[in-house]
Amino acid sequence: MDPPAGCRIVTLAAGLVLASILACLAGLLVKPTAMFFTEGDFSVGSVLLFVVYVVIMCAVLYAVGALARVYLRMGRTRTWLRGTVLVERRIVLRRKIDLSTARVELRQTITAGDVTLILVAIDQRSGRSLELTVVDGAMILPGSELTALARAIVGVPSLGARAGDDHANAMIVAGRLSELTAVADERP
Numbered sequence: 513m514d515p516p517a518g519c520r521i522v523t524l525a526a527g528l529v530l531a532s533i534l535a536c537l538a539g540l541l542v543k544p545t546a547m548f549f550t551e552g553d554f555s556v557g558s559v560l561l562f563v564v565y566v567v568i569m570c571a572v573l574y575a576v577g578a579l580a581r582v583y584l585r586m587g588r589t590r591t592w593l594r595g596t597v598l599v600e601r602r603i604v605l606r607r608k609i610d611l612s613t614a615r616v617e618l619r620q621t622i623t624a625g626d627v628t629l630i631l632v633a634i635d636q637r638s639g640r641s642l643e644l645t646v647v648d649g650a651m652i653l654p655g656s657e658l659t660a661l662a663r664a665i666v667g668v669p670s671l672g673a674r675a676g677d678d679h680a681n682a683m684i685v686a687g688r689l690s691e692l693t694a695v696a697d698e699r700p
Contacts, residue, residue, distance in 0.1 A: 519586075527583030534576045541569045591644050593657070596664040598633055600642050609633045609642050612667025615678055616685045618646070626650075629692075631661065631685070646692065655696040662689040 548562050591600045596612040614633040621628045626649035634641040646653055646661075653661075665686040 523583045523586040527580050527586075530576055530580035530583060534573065534580055537569065537573050537576060541566065541573065591642070593660055593664055596667055598642050598644065598664070607640060607642060609635045609640065611661070611664040616665050616682055618685055618688055631689075646689070652692065652696045655693040658689045658693045658696055662686040662693075665689070 544562075544565065548558070589600060589602050591598065593599070593611075597608050597610050598614075600607045611633055614635055616634075617632050619630045619632055621630075627647060628645065628649070629647035631644045631646050632641055633644075644661075646658070652658075663686075665682050667682075
């Protein structure tokens with residue numbers, strides 16, 4: 513179950529504050545390091561004091577960074593399928609597009625040999641779109657999710673939600689997702 517939007521906003525604000533503190537702490541580490549190497553005082557006491565300072569600051573940076581990551585992860589975008597409706601939760605709002613009536617397409621990009629396949633759903637009434645990454649390099653959605661997406665795109669044929677080219681394109685996208693199901697099921 514998702515936390516309420518107000519809770520996500522508060523945790524996002526806390527994460528941003530912690531990220532700002534993290535940046536300030538990094539500055540407190542960089543400036544003394546530069547001064548240490550430019551002043552040239554490399555006595556045993558100075559070096560030992562500097563090493564202790566760096567170790568303490570690194571531990572504090574790690575702790576604050578870990579807390580910031582936890583808070584910021586709560587506000588991230590999530591996408592899921594509810595029936596035939598693709599839902600995207602952002603920090604504050606949710607966007608929904610019914611895949612059985614939306615114009616759908618698969619966009620493929622290849623970067624350094626890694627294939628990325630993105631399902632793009634465009635609401636025909638509002639023109640809003642949602643994107644869902646189906647394949648990202650070696651990562652692929654599970655077969656059950658690909659099957660659910662294909663079924664949602666095909667929708668209920670008796671309702672005649674799509675006509676002509678839109679229907680043919682939807683059938684091609686659903687077929688491609690079904691083909692990917694076999695690939696996903698083969699992977700451990």
